[in-house]
Amino acid sequence: MAENLLSIKNLTVTVNDINIEKKLINDISLEIPALSIVALVGGSGSGKTTTGLSILRLLPPALKISQGEIIFSGINILEKTEDQMRGLRGKEIGMVFQEPLVAFNPVFSVGYQINEVLECHTTLNRQLRQARILDLLQRVGIDDPKRVAQNYPHQLSGGLRQRVMIAQAIAASPKLIIADEPTSNLDVTLQAKIMDLFRTLRKELNLSILLITHDLGLVSHLADQVVVMQQGKVVEAGATDQVLTHPKHVYTQQLIETVKI
Amino acid sequence: MINDKDNSSIPINEFQIGLRNFKRNRLAVICVVILFVLYGIAVFADFLSPYSYRNENRNYSYSPPTAIHIAHDNKLSWPFIYGTQLTFNDFHKREYVVNKSQRYPIQLFIKGEEYKLLGIISCQYHLFGVQEPGRLYLLGADSRGRDLFSRILYGSRISLSIGLIGVFISFTIGLIVGGISGYYGGRIDDFLMRLCEMFMMVPGFYLLLAFRAAVPDNFNSVQIYFAIVIILSFLGWASLARIIRGMCLSLKEREYVLAAKTFGLLDIRIITTHVLPHTLSYSIAAIMLSIPGYILGESALSLIGLGIQDPYASWGNLLSDGMSIVRIYFAPWILWPAFFIFLTVICFNVIGDALRDCLDPLLKSEGKE
Numbered sequence: 001m002a003e004n005l006l007s008i009k010n011l012t013v014t015v016n017d018i019n020i021e022k023k024l025i026n027d028i029s030l031e032i033p034a035l036s037i038v039a040l041v042g043g044s045g046s047g048k049t050t051t052g053l054s055i056l057r058l059l060p061p062a063l064k065i066s067q068g069e070i071i072f073s074g075i076n077i078l079e080k081t082e083d084q085m086r087g088l089r090g091k092e093i094g095m096v097f098q099e100p101l102v103a104f105n106p107v108f109s110v111g112y113q114i115n116e117v118l119e120c121h122t123t124l125n126r127q128l129r130q131a132r133i134l135d136l137l138q139r140v141g142i143d144d145p146k147r148v149a150q151n152y153p154h155q156l157s158g159g160l161r162q163r164v165m166i167a168q169a170i171a172a173s174p175k176l177i178i179a180d181e182p183t184s185n186l187d188v189t190l191q192a193k194i195m196d197l198f199r200t201l202r203k204e205l206n207l208s209i210l211l212i213t214h215d216l217g218l219v220s221h222l223a224d225q226v227v228v229m230q231q232g233k234v235v236e237a238g239a240t241d242q243v244l245t246h247p248k249h250v251y252t253q254q255l256i257e258t259v260k261i
Numbered sequence: 262m263i264n265d266k267d268n269s270s271i272p273i274n275e276f277q278i279g280l281r282n283f284k285r286n287r288l289a290v291i292c293v294v295i296l297f298v299l300y301g302i303a304v305f306a307d308f309l310s311p312y313s314y315r316n317e318n319r320n321y322s323y324s325p326p327t328a329i330h331i332a333h334d335n336k337l338s339w340p341f342i343y344g345t346q347l348t349f350n351d352f353h354k355r356e357y358v359v360n361k362s363q364r365y366p367i368q369l370f371i372k373g374e375e376y377k378l379l380g381i382i383s384c385q386y387h388l389f390g391v392q393e394p395g396r397l398y399l400l401g402a403d404s405r406g407r408d409l410f411s412r413i414l415y416g417s418r419i420s421l422s423i424g425l426i427g428v429f430i431s432f433t434i435g436l437i438v439g440g441i442s443g444y445y446g447g448r449i450d451d452f453l454m455r456l457c458e459m460f461m462m463v464p465g466f467y468l469l470l471a472f473r474a475a476v477p478d479n480f481n482s483v484q485i486y487f488a489i490v491i492i493l494s495f496l497g498w499a500s501l502a503r504i505i506r507g508m509c510l511s512l513k514e515r516e517y518v519l520a521a522k523t524f525g526l527l528d529i530r531i532i533t534t535h536v537l538p539h540t541l542s543y544s545i546a547a548i549m550l551s552i553p554g555y556i557l558g559e560s561a562l563s564l565i566g567l568g569i570q571d572p573y574a575s576w577g578n579l580l581s582d583g584m585s586i587v588r589i590y591f592a593p594w595i596l597w598p599a600f601f602i603f604l605t606v607i608c609f610n611v612i613g614d615a616l617r618d619c620l621d622p623l624l625k626s627e628g629k630e
Contacts, residue, residue, distance in 0.1 A: 086527070
């Protein structure tokens, strides 16, 4: 088995208040091998997104990581300083959000916002950054990158916005992409296209992807491995085929049932 | 491929929509024009005024506004003025006797005192004036026979610029402090907000006086000018910082701020590009509405003699002549600067209101459609 790009060991996230004993994520462990797509599946409130944000150490101030290790390319993320984390975010780990309309700042063109990431993480000069933006947009399957780059988020269609969001996430060529329900707001045909895009990007850019979703159909098409979460705990994990065809845990079985109906 | 030119006629961004709404407000547009004229006057004050601000002639102390005649011997002629002579009547009151034998036609582009147009070009021509020894007082004269009209024009430079510079400084401070305070929260927030409250709890005018007292009294007029600007902007930033901080508290929870964090952008970058621009629709209106405060603050300081010093003119210190009721009684024209202060303040307020209405629909004042 290939070396793990990211491994989470016994991670526990609690409410940052000594008076409240509530564990939002309870002792979970998961591993993302290099160049693989791992799906994190579960219902609402099961702690999927919180896990994703823990990896970037961007939990809201009300939450804190009370226990565990998050090891990314051999280094424990939790021991890094805030400055080192900033170098890591975007540069090594990128994030794709569920709703690109609110994940883009409405007052700047999308090109400007991709440029911001490049400015922060690369030493390219202005012209090279411009060229890179167009290249990135082309890579995510946009035909007329010049026009799209000048547009404001609200001027783009949902599918285009999601593609631009992905382009922004891969701008500084990270090794890991955390995709938080990237297709939940898209229609079925677009979902398939975005999925294809993730697959090609993985090959072209040597990406690993942590796919946070509740859509098992998506998981079966895309993921190599599945981790099922329920109420802050990992209830089942394994290769996709195995988990989907022979679910062991009751909750996994229920999830699969809902899709079949 | 969409043709970009098709979209050019319909407003595509908030700014254009705002501009269109603003133009619908006739009163505000008129006020914009008035302000443009006033600021234009300030820029070209030395060309537009017949005399310089320090040109005095004590024979014309408190000379009333000079009457401009267009008819001589029942015949229409080019506008001219008669010469006047100061006399004292039986009650030792000043009286200016018109001497019909002396006629001074008003000349355009007349050669007079030398000045530097726009601060660079040396020039001697004034838009209008009369040949010496005639004296033209459009709005009367002050105690030393200086032309009030010219002094108002020169004074507008100080009074109008103090508002802009003051608002620029205090809004820069306010936006930075408010942005940092709201974005970081916690102890930084506590510290900065208590600091703001310290400034806000002292009644403004007393704080103004206290700061003024701290300024050395041997400052020259330029230094005093900047001291006043800085003092005024120190008073103004606190309330703005508090409002901006409140807006930032909610703005920082937006998902694009989180997204910006996941891309590893610097905090200062996130504050300046992803948080503060969203407070602009509020700030622009607030800027307009707070400029009058600076103009009035300078006027108040100068009025009580702590601001701009004679012979330099500002609308405030021109008005200080009118502090005595006796002087207002026999020379009511010395109140003219008040009219200009009033006009400017009203214009800024109307524009501010209009901007608030068209930029921020949520703040739209009640009772309007």
